[in-house]
Amino acid sequence: MLEYTLKCHQIYKKLGDVQAIHDVTVDFEPNAIHGLLGPSGAGKTTLLHLISGQLFPDQGSVTAGHYPIHENPLIVSNICLVKAEERSWSQYKVGDIMKFCSLLYPAWDAKLAAELLHQFRIPPNQRFKQLSRGNQSLLGIVKGLASRSPITLFDEPTLGLDAEKREAFYELLLRDYSEHPRTLILSTHLIDESADLLQFITLLQQGTVTAHKNAEEFADQARYLQGSTKQLEPFFGDARVLNRESLGHVTRIAWLGSLDNEPSLREQGIDISPIPLQKLFVYLTRQEHRTSEVNVHESVS
Numbered sequence: 308m309l310e311y312t313l314k315c316h317q318i319y320k321k322l323g324d325v326q327a328i329h330d331v332t333v334d335f336e337p338n339a340i341h342g343l344l345g346p347s348g349a350g351k352t353t354l355l356h357l358i359s360g361q362l363f364p365d366q367g368s369v370t371a372g373h374y375p376i377h378e379n380p381l382i383v384s385n386i387c388l389v390k391a392e393e394r395s396w397s398q399y400k401v402g403d404i405m406k407f408c409s410l411l412y413p414a415w416d417a418k419l420a421a422e423l424l425h426q427f428r429i430p431p432n433q434r435f436k437q438l439s440r441g442n443q444s445l446l447g448i449v450k451g452l453a454s455r456s457p458i459t460l461f462d463e464p465t466l467g468l469d470a471e472k473r474e475a476f477y478e479l480l481l482r483d484y485s486e487h488p489r490t491l492i493l494s495t496h497l498i499d500e501s502a503d504l505l506q507f508i509t510l511l512q513q514g515t516v517t518a519h520k521n522a523e524e525f526a527d528q529a530r531y532l533q534g535s536t537k538q539l540e541p542f543f544g545d546a547r548v549l550n551r552e553s554l555g556h557v558t559r560i561a562w563l564g565s566l567d568n569e570p571s572l573r574e575q576g577i578d579i580s581p582i583p584l585q586k587l588f589v590y591l592t593r594q595e596h597r598t599s600e601v602n603v604h605e606s607v608s
């Protein structure tokens with residue numbers, strides 16, 4: 308298996324009047340599972356199209372193993388993009404789409420593709436446009452896994468899938484990745500349920516990468532502090548409070564950064580706990596709109 312470090316260097320892309328990607332520089336560690344997270348419209352799809360060679364940047368470069376991908380068809384054939392919507396497949400039958408993929412991807416595993424189609428009960432003679440939304444996503448997943456491409460990009464791969472099928476996808480992905488390690492980038496809004504898979508997290512906001520960290524470091528950058536409102540009052544107004552929720556006399560704050568006095572806070576009865584990834588994502592991406600402390604009072608769970 309070829310090992311490519313995928314690097315984006317100062318890339319910019321305008322779509323119509325929108326600056327969809329703005330000065331993105333990021334290195335994706337090879338042979339790891341990456342989560343590409345960001346609010347709707349942040350530029351995730353655009354970035355994945357740039358990385359896969361399907362869009363050209365206005366400025367900057369994308370390289371894989373030091374080769375500029377936009378000048379190198381051999382490298383591009385080793386990058387598989389599973390789109391959220393495969394419009395060009397609409398008229399074709401499943402079997403023909405699989406044949407087409409086998410010609411496109413050098414490491415295509417036809418046996419795996421056939422097994423997955425059987426497992427997902429997708430008939431090879433059915434036209435793509437006649438498949439349910441969930442089965443269209445599953446066919447994209449078959450393409451992504453069977454391509455065995457050294458760089459595989461999944462853009463919202465679980466759209467339209469029920470919980471059981473999403474779970475099946477996560478299990479398959481992990482199993483296949485363990486047997487055939489490669490660089491996988493997943494763009495998803497279902498953060499908590501895919502959190503266990505992700506080794507690195509890249510956060511994209513308004514076309515710019517605002518964080519790229521390993522998943523543990525990302526989760527570790529903030530924590531919940533829960534105690535009586537009186538105990539936590541000294542923290543109020545601090546810019547590191549990402550969120551504050553109160554119910555009766557109990558308050559929970561989401562705190563960004565380290566805590567020097569953690570043992571002493573615990574001794575005072577303040578409960579310190581991790582923040583689920585989805586919640587942390589919401590707090591962090593909301594930060595750009597904050598001018599002062601948030602006054603949202605939700606119930607404390």
Ligand SMILES: Nc1ncnc2c1ncn2[C@@H]1O[C@H](COP(=O)(O)OP(=O)(O)OP(=O)(O)O)[C@@H](O)[C@H]1O
Nearest residue numbers: 322323324325327346347348349350351352353354
């Ligand atoms: N063809 C286009 N012409 C003009 N603007 C576009 C075009 N395609 C996308 N955009 C804009 O570019 C920005 C980035 O869009 P993109 O689809 O990459 O975001 P995203 O993070 O994938 O969003 P989502 O999570 O909703 O799929 C958005 O503001 C979007 O409206």
